[in-house]
Amino acid sequence: MIxxxxxxxxxxxxxxxxxxxxxxxFLKSNQFIWNNQEGNYLLGERTALYFQNYKVLEKAAKLxxxxxxxxxxxxxxxxSDNRWICIKKDEETDLLEIESADxxxxxxxxxELVSSASDLEWLFINDKxxxxxxxxxxxxxPVHQLNDAIRRFGKQGLSLQEIxxxxxxxxxxxxEAGGMKSYTYRGVVLEYEFxxxxxxxxxxxxxxxxxxxxxxxxxxxxxxADFYKVVLNSAAVDIAxxxxxxxxMLINEFAVKNKEVRNWLIGRTDFDYCEFKGTDDSMAKVxxxxxxQSKRERRMVxxxxxxxxADGKARYSLKRFKPIIVQxxxxxxxxxxxxVTPVIDAQxxxxxxxxxxxxxxxxxxxxxKNNLTVVYSLLELQAIQEKNVDIAFAYRESQSRIxxxxxxxxxxxxxxxxxxxxxxxxxxxxxxxxxxLLSVDKxxxxxxxxxxxxxxxxxxxxxxxxxxxxxxxxxxxAIPFVENPEIRIxxxxxxxxxxxxxxxxxxxxxxxxxxxxxxxxGFKLMRTFTSQLKxxxxxxxxxxxxxxxxxxx
Amino acid sequence: xxxxxxxxxxxxxxxxxxxxxxxxxEVVGVAEEETQAVxxxxxxKPDVVxxxxxLEDGTNGISAMQTIQExxxxxxIYISGNSDNKTMDEAGKTNMKAFxxxxxxxxxxxxxxx
Numbered sequence: 048m049i050x051x052x053x054x055x056x057x058x059x060x061x062x063x064x065x066x067x068x069x070x071x072x073f074l075k076s077n078q079f080i081w082n083n084q085e086g087n088y089l090l091g092e093r094t095a096l097y098f099q100n101y102k103v104l105e106k107a108a109k110l111x112x113x114x115x116x117x118x119x120x121x122x123x124x125x126x127s128d129n130r131w132i133c134i135k136k137d138e139e140t141d142l143l144e145i146e147s148a149d150x151x152x153x154x155x156x157x158x159e160l161v162s163s164a165s166d167l168e169w170l171f172i173n174d175k176x177x178x179x180x181x182x183x184x185x186x187x188x189p190v191h192q193l194n195d196a197i198r199r200f201g202k203q204g205l206s207l208q209e210i211x212x213x214x215x216x217x218x219x220x221x222x223e224a225g226g227m228k229s230y231t232y233r234g235v236v237l238e239y240e241f242x243x244x245x246x247x248x249x250x251x252x253x254x255x256x257x258x259x260x261x262x263x264x265x266x267x268x269x270x271x272a273d274f275y276k277v278v279l280n281s282a283a284v285d286i287a288x289x290x291x292x293x294x295x296m297l298i299n300e301f302a303v304k305n306k307e308v309r310n311w312l313i314g315r316t317d318f319d320y321c322e323f324k325g326t327d328d329s330m331a332k333v334x335x336x337x338x339x340q341s342k343r344e345r346r347m348v349x350x351x352x353x354x355x356x357a358d359g360k361a362r363y364s365l366k367r368f369k370p371i372i373v374q375x376x377x378x379x380x381x382x383x384x385x386x387v388t389p390v391i392d393a394q395x396x397x398x399x400x401x402x403x404x405x406x407x408x409x410x411x412x413x414x415x416k417n418n419l420t421v422v423y424s425l426l427e428l429q430a431i432q433e434k435n436v437d438i439a440f441a442y443r444e445s446q447s448r449i450x451x452x453x454x455x456x457x458x459x460x461x462x463x464x465x466x467x468x469x470x471x472x473x474x475x476x477x478x479x480x481x482x483x484l485l486s487v488d489k490x491x492x493x494x495x496x497x498x499x500x501x502x503x504x505x506x507x508x509x510x511x512x513x514x515x516x517x518x519x520x521x522x523x524x525a526i527p528f529v530e531n532p533e534i535r536i537x538x539x540x541x542x543x544x545x546x547x548x549x550x551x552x553x554x555x556x557x558x559x560x561x562x563x564x565x566x567x568x569g570f571k572l573m574r575t576f577t578s579q580l581k582x583x584x585x586x587x588x589x590x591x592x593x594x595x596x597x598x599x600x
Numbered sequence: 601x602x603x604x605x606x607x608x609x610x611x612x613x614x615x616x617x618x619x620x621x622x623x624x625x626e627v628v629g630v631a632e633e634e635t636q637a638v639x640x641x642x643x644x645k646p647d648v649v650x651x652x653x654x655l656e657d658g659t660n661g662i663s664a665m666q667t668i669q670e671x672x673x674x675x676x677i678y679i680s681g682n683s684d685n686k687t688m689d690e691a692g693k694t695n696m697k698a699f700x701x702x703x704x705x706x707x708x709x710x711x712x713x714x
Contacts (some may be wrong), residue, residue: 413654416681416702417609423703424615431622431706446703453703461684484705 285384291377293338302384334366341368342377363391412460419453444519447481451511455504468507470500471538474514478536481515485522489532497538500545502600506580510547513576516569517549517594525553525592540600547596555588601625601713604646606637606664608656616650616679616709623710634659641668648697648713653680653687665694677712679704
């Protein structure tokens with residue numbers, strides 16, 4: 048493992064260590080401690096990293112230190128059994144020496160290292176809560192304070208043991224400096240932010256880079272078996288793994304609460320379970336069928352299972368089988384189950400409510416039609432009693448208008464949809480009825496052309512009333528005056544635009560007819576309906592009378 | 601012709617009765633629901649029953665005709681607002697002279713009776 052720390056001022060820290068170099072702690076501006084996975088450590092200083100007083104370091108290494116402190120003139124290494132040693136630097140020789148490896152303060156006494164709020168005071172506290180030793184850190188450079196050195200590897204609030212572990216497991220796999228970097232630590236990806244610090248102390252200038260933990264990503268595959276077990280049993284769905292003969296290999300606690308039953312089922316099938324319980328095996332048969340289908344088709348299949356629970360209530364479970372394919376071969380089968388009773392109940396409720404509403408709507412249309420029937424019948428009664436032909440015809444006209452409306456309700460009642468009416472059939476019905484209602488002694492040939500057009504109720508009623516006026520006009524002013532009367536109705540939908548054309552072969556408009564002037568009620572109604580449909584109406588005398596209505600669907 | 605008129609709507613019964621009588625026929629009785637219609641048909645033995653399909657209290661005119669025709673083969677003229685295929689098919693299985701869709705004119709009723 049190679050780690051380069053480059054300086055911008057000619058200081059070049061270079062370590063090529065055959066052992067895995069795993070961490071670094073700063074003791075002061077010019078001192079570093081590195082420790083590796085074996086628990087050994089190296090001490091570095093400023094311009095060069097050197098194995099100064101290697102024997103001392105070797106000795107320290109055997110003690111497996113937990114933490115390291117620096118204070119004014121010495122380094123304190125805390126051992127894993129809570130003893131401590133002190134390394135002092137000889138100012139003359141510049142060598143490090145162990146001053147106290149087995150001090151009376153720490154002998155056979157357990158203590159903890161605690162930092163004060165100021166981060167400048169460091170205390171050893173024993174298990175009775177007494178301060179057994181304290182140090183003061185007077186170096187104020189933020190990079191080189193011990194606490195900062197600990198922080199730089201990511202965590203506040205970690206014990207020294209934890210930090211030590213972290214350092215020993217940190218694996219550096221990128222050598223570049225600057226920006227964000229990723230490291231793996233026990234399979235966990237740690238993202239670090241690089242920081243550069245300019246050193247300018249004494250006569251030395253240099254640059255130091257350290258890392259700050261930003262993020263932790265835990266890769267799924269790195270979790271322990273216990274973790275997977277907890278996840279499996281905490282999942283709020285039934286999970287099972289089967290062998291290819293549909294024998295249970297694994298069942299989670301959610302699927303089978305009772306541990307004994309769960310254990311009993313391992314190596315057994317649903318058929319064994321039915322036999323054991325003395326119940327009908329039809330459920331096992333259906334499951335088997337879907338299981339085999341999933342295996343055969345190498346894909347997930349799902350089924351809905353209905354179970355009657357102990358209270359006699361129906362419960363529904365959505366079951367899924369999915370093959371586990373390894374290297375193109377099905378190794379196992381997975382089964383999932385989820386209680387979907389609330390969903391099914393809600394669907395049923397919704398369906399019931401929908402049916403009720405449909406029935407109610409049907410009833411309303413029926414009632415409306417009945418009411419229109421009553422009015423129609425009363426007008427019929429008046430029409431047949433009326434001696435005056437013109438007045439009788441006026442009754443018939445009103446009847447035909449009512450019929451046009453009633454027909455819509457009748458068609459709605461008959462159809463599956465209460466939203467739209469098929470206009471072509473509607474017009475055909477209407478024309479045939481009018482032929483009967485307004486019949487003269489002649490046979491009128493009705494010709495229908497075009498295609499079905501679906502319209503909303505309101506537009507269909509308007510269209511019906513419009514057609515009714517034209518047809519009534521034809522029966523009144525055209526048919527009596529020609530030998531072979533004919534009415535042609537064409538309906539088409541062109542680019543979302545409806546074209547309705549009604550023609551007769553009568554004498555057409557009077558020569559003195561002027562559009563918009565002295566128009567009959569029928570014409571006025573036609574124009575109102577056209578405007579209601581936001582359409583255009585074209586009336587032409589061409590071998591009879593031709594009406595062309597165009598409107599947006 | 602002697603006619604039994606069955607419809608759950610009093611006003612329609614009144615109008616239809618007038619149509620029938622104006623066409624020269626006799627309304628021997630009027631009923632508004634199935635049981636009453638069956639009882640009157642069997643008692644009065646009319647020549648024709650003019651029968652609505654949706655009757656009072658959710659009862660059904662076709663069902664009434666089936667019961668009547670089990671004893672007396674009196675033909676029916678159905679006058680109904682329901683002209684869907686299912687209803688017409690069921691009505692067609694009984695002895696039926698005509699199926700008229702409401703609203704009807706006097707002329708239509710008169711033609712159906714004859």
